[in-house]
Amino acid sequence: MTSVSTSRKVAIITGAGRGIGAATAALAGERGYAVCVNYLRNHQAAQQVVDSILARGGEAIAVQADVSQEEGVQALFAAVDRELGKVTALVNNVGVLERQMRLDHMDAERLTRIFRNNVVSYFLCSREAVKRMSTAYGGCGGVIVNVSSMASKLGSPGEYIDYAASKGAVDSMTIGLAKEVAQEGVRVNCVRPGSVYTEIHASGGEPGRVERVKANIPMRRGGQPEELANAILWLLSAEASYVTGAIVDVSGGL
Numbered sequence: 001m002t003s004v005s006t007s008r009k010v011a012i013i014t015g016a017g018r019g020i021g022a023a024t025a026a027l028a029g030e031r032g033y034a035v036c037v038n039y040l041r042n043h044q045a046a047q048q049v050v051d052s053i054l055a056r057g058g059e060a061i062a063v064q065a066d067v068s069q070e071e072g073v074q075a076l077f078a079a080v081d082r083e084l085g086k087v088t089a090l091v092n093n094v095g096v097l098e099r100q101m102r103l104d105h106m107d108a109e110r111l112t113r114i115f116r117n118n119v120v121s122y123f124l125c126s127r128e129a130v131k132r133m134s135t136a137y138g139g140c141g142g143v144i145v146n147v148s149s150m151a152s153k154l155g156s157p158g159e160y161i162d163y164a165a166s167k168g169a170v171d172s173m174t175i176g177l178a179k180e181v182a183q184e185g186v187r188v189n190c191v192r193p194g195s196v197y198t199e200i201h202a203s204g205g206e207p208g209r210v211e212r213v214k215a216n217i218p219m220r221r222g223g224q225p226e227e228l229a230n231a232i233l234w235l236l237s238a239e240a241s242y243v244t245g246a247i248v249d250v251s252g253g254l
Helices: 019-030 043-055 070-083 108-133 161-184 209-216 225-236
Strands: 010-013 034-039 059-064 089-092 142-147 186-193 247-250
Touching: 010 019, 010 070, 019 034, 019 043, 019 059, 019 089, 019 225, 034 043, 034 070, 043 059, 059 070, 070 108, 089 108, 089 225, 108 142, 108 161, 108 186, 142 161, 142 225, 161 186, 161 247, 186 225, 225 247
Parallel strands: 010 034, 010 089, 034 059, 089 142, 142 186, 186 247
Antiparallel strands: none
16 A cells, blocks of 8 residues: 555654754755654754744744653654644654764663664654554554664774664664555655764764765765755655665765
């Protein structure tokens, strides 16, 4: 069964106050989605994304929620139900990494933070989306796009193998969930960014990381958030109606 089209397109984008999430929210607004810009702490950044969408005649709201926690996810989806309507597109984009180090220096608290934010949040948000999208629940179909990382393929040795492993879990979850809901009008796909110019590298302690590694990229440059947003919006669109369970590398050839 293919996804059932709906007249109103409603998108939730987690971690959408900056980087890839912000670029995706802006493009979704341009493409006619009513957009929920989810954020954790930086209300000003999220509101700027909302304001840019509104200025172009779109519809958007900012919703604060910690999607690594079950109650936060439930509150997020309840707010969207109330203010925008039933979600038809979910972009699981939220992600964290911590300072570069080897495994033998990592503690359990760090690992728990990484996996709660980068894996548990994707499962919880996807669960709530499926309950609203799936024809088995009376929904009209929808699309989920997970944002992974080429780290899942490369391993990130000596930097953050915990982050890489969390993104490997996202890849596996994408494939499994796509098969679970393929007959229920829901498509599930994944994009794997390579080295992209976003603020996340500062969290790892190396704001200029893309400049350091770009010589190893076949295209010899880092990516821009907008290039990832274009791939995500294609996967959300009817042009990708026969695509599910796919992992699309947007990585300059890595």
